[in-house]
Amino acid sequence: GESVGLHLPTLSVQEGDNSIINCAYSNSASDYFIWYKQESGKGPQFIIDIRSNMDKRQGQRVTVLLNKTVKHLSLQIAATQPGDSAVYFCAENIEGGSYIPTFGRGTSLIVHP
Amino acid sequence: ETGVTQTPRHLVMGMTNKKSLKCEQHLGHNAMYWYKQSAKKPLELMFVYNFKEQTENNSVPSRFSPECPNSSHLFLHLHTLQPEDSALYLCASSPRGNGGNTIYFGEGSWLTVV
Numbered sequence: 001g002e003s004v005g006l007h008l009p010t011l012s013v014q015e016g017d018n019s020i021i022n023c024a025y026s027n028s029a030s031d032y033f034i035w036y037k038q039e040s041g042k043g044p045q046f047i048i049d050i051r052s053n054m055d056k057r058q059g060q061r062v063t064v065l066l067n068k069t070v071k072h073l074s075l076q077i078a079a080t081q082p083g084d085s086a087v088y089f090c091a092e093n094i095e096g097g098s099y100i101p102t103f104g105r106g107t108s109l110i111v112h113p
Numbered sequence: 114e115t116g117v118t119q120t121p122r123h124l125v126m127g128m129t130n131k132k133s134l135k136c137e138q139h140l141g142h143n144a145m146y147w148y149k150q151s152a153k154k155p156l157e158l159m160f161v162y163n164f165k166e167q168t169e170n171n172s173v174p175s176r177f178s179p180e181c182p183n184s185s186h187l188f189l190h191l192h193t194l195q196p197e198d199s200a201l202y203l204c205a206s207s208p209r210g211n212g213g214n215t216i217y218f219g220e221g222s223w224l225t226v227v
Contacts (some may be wrong), residue, residue, distance in 0.1 A: 034215055043115065043203050043218035044156075089156070093214070100146075100169060101216060103156040 012110045019077040021107045023090035026071060030092040034101065035064060035075045039086045044103075047075070047088075051095070077109075085111045116140040117219035119204050125225045126194065134189040134222045136204030145187040146205040146216065147179060156203070162187060163209065194226045 013019050025033070031052035036044035050057045050064045050073070057064050063076040077084055087108050091101035117138045126132050138145060147159040161169035162181040176198075178190040187204055201221045207214035 036218075043117075043119075043205075043220045045115065046215055046217060049215060091216075100158060100161060101214075102158070105155045 009105065010108045010110065012112065013080050015080060015082060015111055015113050017080055019075075019080045019084070019109055019111075021075045021077075021088045021109065023073050023075075023104065024071060025073070025090075025092040027092060027094075028071065029094055032093040032095045033064070033066060033073050034091045034093070035062075036089040036091065036103075037084075037086045038089065038106065044089060080109075080111050082111045082113055085109055115217060115219060117204055117206055117217055119202075119219040119222050121222060122220065123223045123225075125227060126191065127227055128194060128196070130194075131190070131192045133191065134202055134204075134224075136187040136189075136219060138185055138187075138204075138206040138217075138219075140206055140217060142206040142208050142217075143184050144207045144209055144214070145181060145184070146207070147177075147187065147189050148203040148205060148218075150201040150203055150221070160189075191224070194224075196226050199225045 034049045035047045037047050038044040048059045048062050048064050050066050052068055055066050061078045066073045075088060087106040089103045089106045091103050093101040120135045124132060144163045146161050149157045149159055158171050159173045160179045165181050165184055176193050180188040201223055203221045204219045205216045207216045
């Protein structure tokens with residue numbers, strides 16, 4: 001599969017601020033995208049997903065934006081809390097295909113109290 | 114509780130040892146995966162099993178031997194490993210072993226080869 005990458009390896013924010021984590025993908029055929037959160041010493045945990053027929057999806061304090069034109073997605077975390085400190089991965093996928101999701105290195109989010 | 118349980122959580126083994134990692138999923142999924150996660154590297158897909166059949170072997174050395182007796186259980190047998198094999202080994206499952214699926218991970222098994 002083609003590569004999935006993240007723009008910034010580390011993002012530091014103050015508690016209460018909004019965080020934006022970006023992800024670029026290169027496979028224009030990808031139509032399903034997932035964000036994962038990995039806390040220290042734990043496995044990646046599903047946060048939110050989005051399909052290509054949408055450009056925005058909201059969860060609890062999180063919003064994912066998809067821009068298919070520039071092959072970019074972002075994860076926005078509102079009112080960031082210390083418990084949000086983790087590494088965040090995006091994964092891209094093709095629905096119905098045999099393509100297994102691949103992951104970038106991740107962005108480390110550090111939230112300062 | 115992720116629905117994917119891995120044991121042991123930590124394992125230290127010598128290069129001549131034989132050990133196994135175990136994974137069990139309680140999500141009713143049909144596909145299971147092994148990933149390797151090393152420091153400062155992306156997640157590396159190792160093996161995929163779909164309906165108990167291996168559908169992906171991502172050029173993994175033969176010292177790693179997977180076994181999938183049924184859709185709920187997955188093993189990774191380890192034999193004559195090298196120190197560079199020390200990593201976090203993540204098991205995962207998904208409804209099917211193809212696209213459009215969300216993959217759910219276990220907490221991982223930390224392996225140290227001495």
